[in-house]
Amino acid sequence: MATCDACGKNESMPYNCRHCGGTFCSEHRLPENHDCTGLRNWNDPQGVFDSGFDDSVDSRGKTASSLSDKLPFNMGPGGPLGYFRGNMTYTFLALMWITFLAQWIVLFAAGGSAHRSIFMLSTANPEYVWTWVTSIFAHSPVNIFHIVFNSIVIFFFGPLVERYVGSRKFAILFIVSGVLAGLGQIAISAYQGVPSNVLGASGAALAIMGVLTILNPNLKVYLYFILPVPIWLLAAGTALVSIFFIGGGTAGGGGVAHAAHLVGLVVGLAYGEYIKRTQNVRTANQFQLGGGGPGGPGGPGGPGGPGRRRF
Numbered sequence: 001m002a003t004c005d006a007c008g009k010n011e012s013m014p015y016n017c018r019h020c021g022g023t024f025c026s027e028h029r030l031p032e033n034h035d036c037t038g039l040r041n042w043n044d045p046q047g048v049f050d051s052g053f054d055d056s057v058d059s060r061g062k063t064a065s066s067l068s069d070k071l072p073f074n075m076g077p078g079g080p081l082g083y084f085r086g087n088m089t090y091t092f093l094a095l096m097w098i099t100f101l102a103q104w105i106v107l108f109a110a111g112g113s114a115h116r117s118i119f120m121l122s123t124a125n126p127e128y129v130w131t132w133v134t135s136i137f138a139h140s141p142v143n144i145f146h147i148v149f150n151s152i153v154i155f156f157f158g159p160l161v162e163r164y165v166g167s168r169k170f171a172i173l174f175i176v177s178g179v180l181a182g183l184g185q186i187a188i189s190a191y192q193g194v195p196s197n198v199l200g201a202s203g204a205a206l207a208i209m210g211v212l213t214i215l216n217p218n219l220k221v222y223l224y225f226i227l228p229v230p231i232w233l234l235a236a237g238t239a240l241v242s243i244f245f246i247g248g249g250t251a252g253g254g255g256v257a258h259a260a261h262l263v264g265l266v267v268g269l270a271y272g273e274y275i276k277r278t279q280n281v282r283t284a285n286q287f288q289l290g291g292g293g294p295g296g297p298g299g300p301g302g303p304g305g306p307g308r309r310r311f
Contacts, residue, residue: 004023005024006028007025087167088167088170089154089170092204093154095137096151099134099138100147103115106119117131118134119138120197120198121185121198122197123190132179132182133179136201136203137201138200140199140200146199150200153209157212160216165211173211173268174204174208177206177263177267177271178203178204180267181267185251185257185260189251192251196251202261202264203260206262207265207267209238210266210269210272211268211269211271213269214273217230218231239265242258243262
Protein backbone atom coordinates (compact mmCIF):
# COMPACT_ATOMS: atom_id res chain seq x y z
CA MET A 1 0.00 0.00 0.00
CA ALA A 2 1.09 3.58 -0.66
CA THR A 3 -0.38 7.02 -0.19
CA CYS A 4 -1.07 9.37 -3.10
CA ASP A 5 0.99 12.54 -2.69
CA ALA A 6 -1.84 14.59 -4.25
CA CYS A 7 -4.99 13.40 -2.46
CA GLY A 8 -3.74 11.14 0.37
CA LYS A 9 -5.66 8.15 -0.92
CA ASN A 10 -4.27 4.70 -0.09
CA GLU A 11 -3.35 2.95 -3.34
CA SER A 12 -2.51 -0.74 -3.69
CA MET A 13 -0.99 -0.22 -7.14
CA PRO A 14 0.58 3.25 -7.05
CA TYR A 15 2.14 5.11 -9.96
CA ASN A 16 5.58 6.69 -9.67
CA CYS A 17 6.09 9.84 -11.72
CA ARG A 18 9.41 9.69 -13.55
CA HIS A 19 9.55 13.50 -13.77
CA CYS A 20 9.12 14.53 -10.11
CA GLY A 21 9.56 11.17 -8.37
CA GLY A 22 6.23 11.34 -6.51
CA THR A 23 3.74 8.55 -5.81
CA PHE A 24 0.18 8.92 -7.08
CA CYS A 25 -3.11 7.13 -7.54
CA SER A 26 -4.57 6.38 -10.95
CA GLU A 27 -6.53 9.62 -10.87
CA HIS A 28 -3.42 11.79 -10.37
CA ARG A 29 -0.79 9.77 -12.21
CA LEU A 30 -0.51 12.15 -15.20
CA PRO A 31 1.93 15.05 -14.72
CA GLU A 32 -0.74 17.65 -15.47
CA ASN A 33 -3.06 16.12 -12.83
CA HIS A 34 -0.67 16.48 -9.90
CA ASP A 35 1.00 19.79 -10.79
CA CYS A 36 4.25 18.03 -11.59
CA THR A 37 7.34 20.20 -11.15
CA GLY A 38 8.78 18.53 -14.21
CA LEU A 39 6.29 20.41 -16.40
CA ARG A 40 8.08 23.67 -15.60
CA ASN A 41 11.39 22.29 -16.83
CA TRP A 42 10.27 21.08 -20.27
CA ASN A 43 10.30 24.48 -21.95
CA ASP A 44 9.34 22.89 -25.30
CA PRO A 45 8.13 25.63 -27.66
CA GLN A 46 6.95 23.04 -30.18
CA GLY A 47 4.63 21.24 -27.79
CA VAL A 48 4.85 17.84 -26.17
CA PHE A 49 3.47 16.09 -29.25
CA ASP A 50 6.25 17.15 -31.64
CA SER A 51 7.47 14.03 -33.44
CA GLY A 52 11.01 15.34 -33.77
CA PHE A 53 11.07 14.47 -37.50
CA ASP A 54 11.88 16.94 -40.23
CA ASP A 55 8.56 17.65 -41.90
CA SER A 56 10.33 18.82 -45.06
CA VAL A 57 11.24 15.19 -45.82
CA ASP A 58 8.59 12.61 -46.62
CA SER A 59 8.71 8.88 -45.93
CA ARG A 60 10.51 8.18 -49.21
CA GLY A 61 13.36 10.60 -48.49
CA LYS A 62 12.09 13.25 -50.91
CA THR A 63 11.61 16.85 -49.92
CA ALA A 64 8.03 17.92 -49.45
CA SER A 65 8.73 20.98 -51.56
CA SER A 66 8.03 19.11 -54.80
CA LEU A 67 6.62 20.46 -58.02
CA SER A 68 3.09 19.44 -57.05
CA ASP A 69 3.45 21.33 -53.75
CA LYS A 70 4.41 24.50 -55.62
CA LEU A 71 1.37 24.38 -57.89
CA PRO A 72 -1.58 26.60 -56.97
CA PHE A 73 -3.82 23.51 -56.94
CA ASN A 74 -4.30 20.84 -54.31
CA MET A 75 -2.83 17.70 -55.86
CA GLY A 76 -3.31 15.63 -52.71
CA PRO A 77 -5.72 12.69 -52.46
CA GLY A 78 -8.45 14.96 -51.11
CA GLY A 79 -7.90 17.77 -53.59
CA PRO A 80 -9.89 18.45 -56.76
CA LEU A 81 -7.04 17.18 -58.95
CA GLY A 82 -6.16 14.20 -56.77
CA TYR A 83 -8.30 12.02 -59.06
CA PHE A 84 -5.65 12.33 -61.78
CA ARG A 85 -2.71 11.20 -59.62
CA GLY A 86 -1.46 7.88 -61.03
CA ASN A 87 -4.37 7.82 -63.46
CA MET A 88 -3.07 8.49 -66.96
CA THR A 89 -6.22 7.30 -68.73
CA TYR A 90 -8.35 10.14 -67.39
CA THR A 91 -5.45 12.58 -67.62
CA PHE A 92 -5.21 11.90 -71.35
CA LEU A 93 -8.98 12.19 -71.71
CA ALA A 94 -8.86 15.57 -70.00
CA LEU A 95 -6.04 16.66 -72.32
CA MET A 96 -8.08 15.60 -75.33
CA TRP A 97 -11.02 17.80 -74.34
CA ILE A 98 -8.77 20.70 -73.36
CA THR A 99 -7.09 20.43 -76.76
CA PHE A 100 -10.49 20.32 -78.42
CA LEU A 101 -11.35 23.64 -76.74
CA ALA A 102 -7.96 25.06 -77.73
CA GLN A 103 -8.63 24.11 -81.36
CA TRP A 104 -11.76 26.25 -81.40
CA ILE A 105 -9.91 29.15 -79.80
CA VAL A 106 -7.18 28.96 -82.43
CA LEU A 107 -9.74 28.70 -85.24
CA PHE A 108 -11.56 31.80 -84.09
CA ALA A 109 -8.44 33.79 -83.20
CA ALA A 110 -6.00 32.84 -85.95
CA GLY A 111 -7.92 30.91 -88.62
CA GLY A 112 -7.65 27.54 -90.31
CA SER A 113 -4.03 27.90 -91.42
CA ALA A 114 -2.79 28.30 -87.86
CA HIS A 115 -5.00 25.42 -86.76
CA ARG A 116 -3.49 23.11 -89.37
CA SER A 117 0.05 24.16 -88.47
CA ILE A 118 -0.45 23.55 -84.76
CA PHE A 119 -2.66 20.47 -84.61
CA MET A 120 -2.68 18.56 -87.92
CA LEU A 121 -0.14 15.94 -88.91
CA SER A 122 -0.03 16.07 -92.69
CA THR A 123 1.71 14.66 -95.73
CA ALA A 124 2.45 18.26 -96.73
CA ASN A 125 4.38 19.10 -93.55
CA PRO A 126 5.63 15.98 -91.77
CA GLU A 127 8.59 18.04 -90.52
CA TYR A 128 6.28 19.83 -88.07
CA VAL A 129 7.34 17.43 -85.35
CA TRP A 130 5.07 18.96 -82.70
CA THR A 131 2.06 17.81 -84.70
CA TRP A 132 3.21 14.23 -84.20
CA VAL A 133 1.92 14.62 -80.63
CA THR A 134 -0.67 17.40 -80.87
CA SER A 135 -2.53 15.48 -83.57
CA ILE A 136 -3.11 12.64 -81.09
CA PHE A 137 -5.09 14.86 -78.73
CA ALA A 138 -6.73 17.02 -81.40
CA HIS A 139 -9.96 15.94 -83.13
CA SER A 140 -12.26 17.16 -85.84
CA PRO A 141 -13.59 20.52 -84.63
CA VAL A 142 -16.68 20.18 -86.84
CA ASN A 143 -17.66 16.69 -85.73
CA ILE A 144 -18.23 16.30 -81.98
CA PHE A 145 -18.84 12.56 -82.42
CA HIS A 146 -15.21 12.09 -83.44
CA ILE A 147 -13.84 12.95 -79.98
CA VAL A 148 -16.85 11.40 -78.22
CA PHE A 149 -16.33 7.98 -79.81
CA ASN A 150 -12.60 7.98 -79.09
CA SER A 151 -13.29 9.06 -75.52
CA ILE A 152 -15.72 6.17 -75.01
CA VAL A 153 -13.17 3.55 -76.06
CA ILE A 154 -10.35 5.06 -74.00
CA PHE A 155 -12.62 5.58 -70.99
CA PHE A 156 -13.69 1.93 -70.82
CA PHE A 157 -10.59 0.11 -72.08
CA GLY A 158 -7.82 2.42 -70.87
CA PRO A 159 -8.15 1.71 -67.12
CA LEU A 160 -7.90 -2.04 -67.75
CA VAL A 161 -4.63 -1.73 -69.66
CA GLU A 162 -3.26 0.83 -67.21
CA ARG A 163 -4.05 -1.55 -64.35
CA TYR A 164 -2.20 -4.36 -66.15
CA VAL A 165 0.97 -2.45 -67.15
CA GLY A 166 1.11 0.53 -64.79
CA SER A 167 0.60 4.25 -65.40
CA ARG A 168 4.09 5.01 -66.70
CA LYS A 169 4.10 2.24 -69.31
CA PHE A 170 0.53 3.07 -70.27
CA ALA A 171 1.52 6.69 -70.93
CA ILE A 172 4.43 5.58 -73.12
CA LEU A 173 2.18 3.15 -75.00
CA PHE A 174 -0.43 5.85 -75.61
CA ILE A 175 2.01 8.45 -76.97
CA VAL A 176 4.24 6.09 -78.96
CA SER A 177 1.35 4.23 -80.58
CA GLY A 178 -0.39 7.50 -81.38
CA VAL A 179 2.72 8.92 -83.03
CA LEU A 180 3.46 5.75 -85.01
CA ALA A 181 -0.16 5.49 -86.13
CA GLY A 182 -0.18 9.06 -87.40
CA LEU A 183 3.14 8.72 -89.18
CA GLY A 184 2.01 5.41 -90.64
CA GLN A 185 -1.12 7.07 -92.01
CA ILE A 186 0.68 9.89 -93.80
CA ALA A 187 3.43 7.56 -95.04
CA ILE A 188 0.96 5.14 -96.66
CA SER A 189 -1.14 8.01 -97.99
CA ALA A 190 1.96 9.61 -99.51
CA TYR A 191 2.89 6.26 -101.09
CA GLN A 192 -0.61 6.05 -102.58
CA GLY A 193 -0.30 9.63 -103.82
CA VAL A 194 -3.19 10.92 -101.73
CA PRO A 195 -2.72 14.04 -99.54
CA SER A 196 -3.68 13.40 -95.93
CA ASN A 197 -4.22 15.49 -92.81
CA VAL A 198 -4.61 13.44 -89.63
CA LEU A 199 -6.30 14.18 -86.32
CA GLY A 200 -7.42 11.93 -83.49
CA ALA A 201 -6.49 9.43 -80.79
CA SER A 202 -7.83 6.35 -82.53
CA GLY A 203 -4.33 4.98 -83.16
CA ALA A 204 -3.72 5.01 -79.40
CA ALA A 205 -7.24 3.67 -78.76
CA LEU A 206 -6.66 0.75 -81.12
CA ALA A 207 -3.31 0.07 -79.45
CA ILE A 208 -5.14 -0.21 -76.13
CA MET A 209 -7.58 -2.62 -77.74
CA GLY A 210 -4.66 -4.61 -79.18
CA VAL A 211 -3.08 -5.05 -75.75
CA LEU A 212 -6.37 -6.30 -74.32
CA THR A 213 -6.79 -8.67 -77.27
CA ILE A 214 -3.55 -10.42 -76.31
CA LEU A 215 -3.87 -10.28 -72.53
CA ASN A 216 -7.58 -11.06 -72.36
CA PRO A 217 -8.87 -12.22 -75.76
CA ASN A 218 -12.22 -13.44 -74.43
CA LEU A 219 -13.07 -10.18 -72.72
CA LYS A 220 -16.68 -9.43 -73.65
CA VAL A 221 -17.42 -6.07 -75.23
CA TYR A 222 -20.88 -4.71 -75.91
CA LEU A 223 -20.98 -3.91 -79.63
CA TYR A 224 -23.02 -0.73 -79.97
CA PHE A 225 -23.87 -1.23 -76.28
CA ILE A 226 -26.15 -4.16 -77.23
CA LEU A 227 -24.41 -7.25 -78.61
CA PRO A 228 -21.68 -8.89 -76.48
CA VAL A 229 -18.71 -10.09 -78.53
CA PRO A 230 -15.19 -11.18 -77.54
CA ILE A 231 -12.62 -8.46 -78.00
CA TRP A 232 -10.49 -10.64 -80.31
CA LEU A 233 -13.35 -10.71 -82.81
CA LEU A 234 -13.70 -6.93 -82.59
CA ALA A 235 -9.96 -6.50 -83.21
CA ALA A 236 -10.06 -8.93 -86.14
CA GLY A 237 -12.98 -7.07 -87.71
CA THR A 238 -11.20 -3.75 -87.34
CA ALA A 239 -8.06 -5.15 -88.95
CA LEU A 240 -9.98 -6.62 -91.90
CA VAL A 241 -11.78 -3.34 -92.59
CA SER A 242 -8.51 -1.40 -92.45
CA ILE A 243 -6.72 -3.86 -94.73
CA PHE A 244 -9.60 -3.72 -97.21
CA PHE A 245 -9.42 0.06 -97.56
CA ILE A 246 -5.61 0.20 -97.60
CA GLY A 247 -5.45 -2.58 -100.18
CA GLY A 248 -7.94 -0.69 -102.31
CA GLY A 249 -5.63 2.33 -102.40
CA THR A 250 -7.70 4.41 -100.01
CA ALA A 251 -5.88 4.43 -96.66
CA GLY A 252 -8.07 7.36 -95.70
CA GLY A 253 -11.27 6.13 -97.33
CA GLY A 254 -14.51 7.61 -96.05
CA GLY A 255 -12.69 10.26 -94.07
CA VAL A 256 -11.32 7.61 -91.69
CA ALA A 257 -7.60 6.97 -91.19
CA HIS A 258 -7.66 3.22 -91.73
CA ALA A 259 -3.86 2.99 -91.90
CA ALA A 260 -3.60 4.67 -88.49
CA HIS A 261 -6.12 2.17 -87.11
CA LEU A 262 -4.13 -0.78 -88.41
CA VAL A 263 -0.75 0.55 -87.24
CA GLY A 264 -2.12 1.34 -83.77
CA LEU A 265 -3.68 -2.11 -83.49
CA VAL A 266 -0.46 -3.85 -84.57
CA VAL A 267 1.57 -1.83 -82.04
CA GLY A 268 -0.89 -2.83 -79.31
CA LEU A 269 -0.82 -6.50 -80.30
CA ALA A 270 2.98 -6.51 -80.29
CA TYR A 271 3.20 -4.80 -76.92
CA GLY A 272 0.54 -7.07 -75.47
CA GLU A 273 2.54 -10.11 -76.57
CA TYR A 274 5.66 -8.64 -74.97
CA ILE A 275 3.82 -8.06 -71.69
CA LYS A 276 2.36 -11.56 -71.79
CA ARG A 277 5.79 -13.14 -72.23
CA THR A 278 7.69 -11.03 -69.71
CA GLN A 279 5.18 -10.30 -66.94
CA ASN A 280 2.74 -12.29 -64.87
CA VAL A 281 -0.45 -10.40 -65.65
CA ARG A 282 -3.70 -11.59 -64.12
CA THR A 283 -6.76 -10.96 -66.22
CA ALA A 284 -10.46 -11.58 -65.82
CA ASN A 285 -13.10 -12.08 -68.46
CA GLN A 286 -15.54 -9.33 -67.71
CA PHE A 287 -18.18 -7.39 -69.56
CA GLN A 288 -17.26 -3.83 -70.39
CA LEU A 289 -19.48 -1.19 -71.90
CA GLY A 290 -17.96 0.69 -74.80
CA GLY A 291 -15.98 -0.80 -77.64
CA GLY A 292 -17.63 -1.52 -80.93
CA GLY A 293 -17.10 -2.74 -84.41
CA PRO A 294 -16.46 -1.49 -87.89
CA GLY A 295 -18.62 1.22 -89.21
CA GLY A 296 -20.16 4.44 -88.01
CA PRO A 297 -19.13 7.97 -88.74
CA GLY A 298 -15.90 7.70 -86.82
CA GLY A 299 -14.76 4.24 -87.82
CA PRO A 300 -14.44 1.18 -85.58
CA GLY A 301 -15.24 1.25 -81.90
CA GLY A 302 -18.01 2.26 -79.53
CA PRO A 303 -21.32 3.33 -81.00
CA GLY A 304 -19.44 4.31 -84.14
CA GLY A 305 -16.07 3.68 -82.58
CA PRO A 306 -12.72 5.41 -82.34
CA GLY A 307 -12.27 7.38 -85.53
CA ARG A 308 -9.00 9.01 -86.44
CA ARG A 309 -10.32 11.49 -88.93
CA ARG A 310 -8.69 12.41 -92.21
CA PHE A 311 -9.36 15.74 -93.92
